[in-house]
Amino acid sequence: MSGDLVQLEGRKGASAGVPDNTARLVLTLTVAGLLSGIAIVSAYEITRPMIAANQARALERAVFEVVPGAERLQRLAWRDGALVPAVGDAAGEPSIYGGYAADGSFAGYAIPGEGAGYQDTIKLLYGFDAERRRVVGMYILESRETPGLGDRIYKDLDFVAAFRDLVVEPEIELVSGGGAADNQVDGITGATISSKAVVSIINATNSLWRERLFAPGAEPPPPAEPATEEKP
Secondary structure (H helix, E strand, O other), X not given: OHHHHHHHHHHHHHHHHHHHHHHHHHXXXXXXXXXXXXXXXXXXXXXXXXXXXXXXXXXXXXHHHHOOOOOEEEEEEEEOOEEEEOOOOOOOOOEEEEEEOOOXXXXXXXXXXXXXXXXXXXXXXXXXXXXXXXXXXXXXXXXXXXXXXXXXXXXXXXXXXXXOOEEOOOOOEEEOOOOOOOOEEEOOOOOHHHHHHHHHHHHHHHHHHHHHOOOOOOOOOOOOOOOOOOOO
């Protein structure tokens, strides 16, 4: 009888320790999660300016790639039914970019567009000469298309080069076997959906922006050069 009582008391003691162990475990996990969250947020805040700067440099390179002769750029935003020069963050504000030559003359527009590809959304930038009504360049900003197939929309140099002088009236067409007309692009064998998506994105985006652009010769002047200190 006494042995049974000893065993019963032992089990009670063990059970009494369970809530304490559980509480300590919950507290430990909570503190660890809190510290991990703080570390992640801190790392994001520290790296965000660097990421933004890298994205700005990448965009600048892309603008210069699709607008021949451009050495400077200016963001142009669509506000209250008009296209105006803009500065700062473009979040939530429809925007394109004006490219300017070294002498300040207007070189053309760089217009971002996006749409569904075969795998995911394709984001691109294309150059547009409003006076000649021609697409003058194309650059893929973001794509997750199939490696070896769909990724040829930016790896196939002949396909990319086809966008350097295309009329947009009538709209650009994707063809097979070599495009002969000024508005035709030869599709990529094995990546028809991806190459068709690029053409569709440019056509749809150009349809939206074409009538919003400044009349040729009425474009705003380039942004002022940043001030520099005189050397002694």
